[in-house]
Amino acid sequence: MSNYTAPLLAILLTGYALLRGVRMYDVFVQGALEGLHTAFGILPYLLTALVAVELMKVSGAMDILTAVMRRPMQLLGLPAELTPFTVLRPFSGSAALAALQDIYVTQGPDSLAARIASAIMGSTETIFYTLSLYFGAHRIQKSRHTLPAALVSMLAGMIAASLFCRIL
Amino acid sequence: MCLNIVWAVMILFSAVCAVVLGRGALVLDAAMQGADGAVTLVLSLCAMFALWSGIMKVVEAAGQQDVLSRLLLPVVSRLFPQASRSQQCRNAVTANLTANMLGLGNAATPAGLKAVGLMKELNGDSLVASDEMCMFLVVNMSSIQLLPASVISLRAAAGSANPVDILLPAFLATLVSTLFGVAAARLLAPLFPPKKPL
Numbered sequence: 001m002s003n004y005t006a007p008l009l010a011i012l013l014t015g016y017a018l019l020r021g022v023r024m025y026d027v028f029v030q031g032a033l034e035g036l037h038t039a040f041g042i043l044p045y046l047l048t049a050l051v052a053v054e055l056m057k058v059s060g061a062m063d064i065l066t067a068v069m070r071r072p073m074q075l076l077g078l079p080a081e082l083t084p085f086t087v088l089r090p091f092s093g094s095a096a097l098a099a100l101q102d103i104y105v106t107q108g109p110d111s112l113a114a115r116i117a118s119a120i121m122g123s124t125e126t127i128f129y130t131l132s133l134y135f136g137a138h139r140i141q142k143s144r145h146t147l148p149a150a151l152v153s154m155l156a157g158m159i160a161a162s163l164f165c166r167i168l
Numbered sequence: 169m170c171l172n173i174v175w176a177v178m179i180l181f182s183a184v185c186a187v188v189l190g191r192g193a194l195v196l197d198a199a200m201q202g203a204d205g206a207v208t209l210v211l212s213l214c215a216m217f218a219l220w221s222g223i224m225k226v227v228e229a230a231g232q233q234d235v236l237s238r239l240l241l242p243v244v245s246r247l248f249p250q251a252s253r254s255q256q257c258r259n260a261v262t263a264n265l266t267a268n269m270l271g272l273g274n275a276a277t278p279a280g281l282k283a284v285g286l287m288k289e290l291n292g293d294s295l296v297a298s299d300e301m302c303m304f305l306v307v308n309m310s311s312i313q314l315l316p317a318s319v320i321s322l323r324a325a326a327g328s329a330n331p332v333d334i335l336l337p338a339f340l341a342t343l344v345s346t347l348f349g350v351a352a353a354r355l356l357a358p359l360f361p362p363k364k365p366l
Contacts, residue, residue, distance in 0.1 A: 031225025
């Protein structure tokens with residue numbers, strides 16, 4: 001199947017775009033430029049997060065945090081190596097990406113921990129950031145049940161990610 | 169922002185631990201190593217980011233998003249009956265959700281901000297979030313992502329044998345998180361009645 005997927009998608013996309021009269025080359029170049037802007041745009045955030053993660057690892061702070069989080073992580077069915085990633089995920093996408101990269105390096109990108117973390121990364125959002133962005137911009141002062149409902153959704157996503165990565 | 173506190177706590181906690189456990193000499197090296205790792209990470213992300221956002225830009229220009237938004241229409245009018253009465257507001261909601269699904273973060277944020285603004289207007293400009301505003305944010309935060317491109321590219325860069333094998337579990341997990349989010353928003357709403365802010 002993987003032999004056909006990419007070429008098929010390329011044919012579909014190119015065909016459809018040509019049909020709709022899209023100036024594909026110009027548009028693609030524009031998009032690539034935006035992608036590079038994004039990549040370098042997140043560098044300061046990644047750097048700040050990775051410095052803190054590295055400091056926590058070397059100083060032994062990470063061992064303490066992991067030990068404290070052992071029980072709650074076990075209850076969620078998550079490997080203990082995911083602790084820093086899980087803690088950072090709701091706060092910052094770049095920081096979580098940095099923690100994810102750390103898991104890839106230390107555990108290997110195909111380990112169970114890495115697969116679960118990848119699935120969590122793809123199925124949850126930075127809830128605190130989104131909340132302050134959308135409601136902050138419109139000066140909404142009472143967010144009511146938004147945060148508890150979002151936390152329920154995040155926990156459900158984490159448990160589901162762990163479960164599906166184990167059985168699939 | 170809460171990240172200011174989180175980061176400060178991480179640094180302080182690490183520094184105290186380093187002193188107590190006698191690892192102070194390693195601190196500077198570790199900081200440098202973290203910074204170095206970030207630069208390497210961004211360099212490995214550049215190629216995939218540029219490639220993907222090129223492709224997604226073509227998708228956007230070809231209007232494949234419109235196909236998706238037509239499919240979403242019944243769901244949107246069920247979840248947001250009040251907002252759906254305004255054509256403009258419904259369009260903003262749908263645009264935000266489809267952009268999120270396709271991973272077009274740059275397109276999702278302005279549409280989402282516009283949607284929340286219009287919902288606030290429909291809610292009599294109250295500073296208290298309406299049920300539908302809460303629902304919109306929860307759906308947004310549960311992130312129905314069809315293609316987690318940055319995760320796949322990062323995994324590929326790390327030398328994964330099959331970087332796309334997380335697509336199915338990630339998709340199922342995102343489905344579960346969205347369903348639980350919608351259910352929680354519905355069930356929790358009566359417990360948080362809209363009171364006037366102080």
